[in-house]
Amino acid sequence: MAKVNIWLKRSFIIVASLMTIIGALMLAGTLFSHGHYHRDDEIEDMIVGINAMYVLSITILVLPIIGLFGACKEKRWVLIVFTVGMILCSLFVLYMAIHMLIIQPMLVKIMSKFYLSMQPISNASESDLKVLRETQIELECCGVEEGYMEWGYNISESCLCNDYVSARCIAAPRNSSLFQLTNHTPVMIFQEPCFPIILSHFYLGVNLLVGISMGLTSLWTLSCALSIAILCQLREKKDTLVVAYSREAKTGNYAVLAEPAELT
Known part of the structure; x- marks a missing residue:
């Protein structure tokens, strides 16, 4: 086998090391998310996604380590395993990104149906009101589409705003029911409705997910290209010593080691 170009090997080591760091960060984020939501009532609905993230992050972490070992030791079969694994991961992530873009309109339709079904709020069920209150506290909004006016007289306390100078709050x-004067200061509530904020966060999340997927796929494709280049160099034969003829060579430079035997 031929010797691998040192700059090609260093480039692969840098890319693989970066992939290892990304895999470790993804695994740490998955562990943190699992620990944060393990007491949540909705953990059963999230466990499938969490397990998928475990598999993906561990795979992304292990494969670059395998590739680093193969490049440093110049083992062809190890690099082949790395290349095949990264190609499969790239195809899977690319498929998930395209699938997310395809089902995005359907998800928007489902969310619209869920939140708009709460109107009018006076006729909403207690479970829907609980979800709406939690959404108002988390996103700092009030109402679904028309703001605090949807609550009528009984405005929820989850609409209260503590920042009196914020442009998002009004008296x-x-x-x-919330109106009162404390030191001649009116009670402030959030002005913006929740559903537009939910949609903007959803679109931002989808675009961020697709962007990260494309970035990871590009990085993995680069690592596969470098690995294939190393494999091509390892497949070449070693250079053999070339013997050149020189006219300066003289026959007289050779000495007879033994005289021919005399006639007996």
């Missing part, structure tokens, strides 16, 4: 109307 509660006088004909509401």
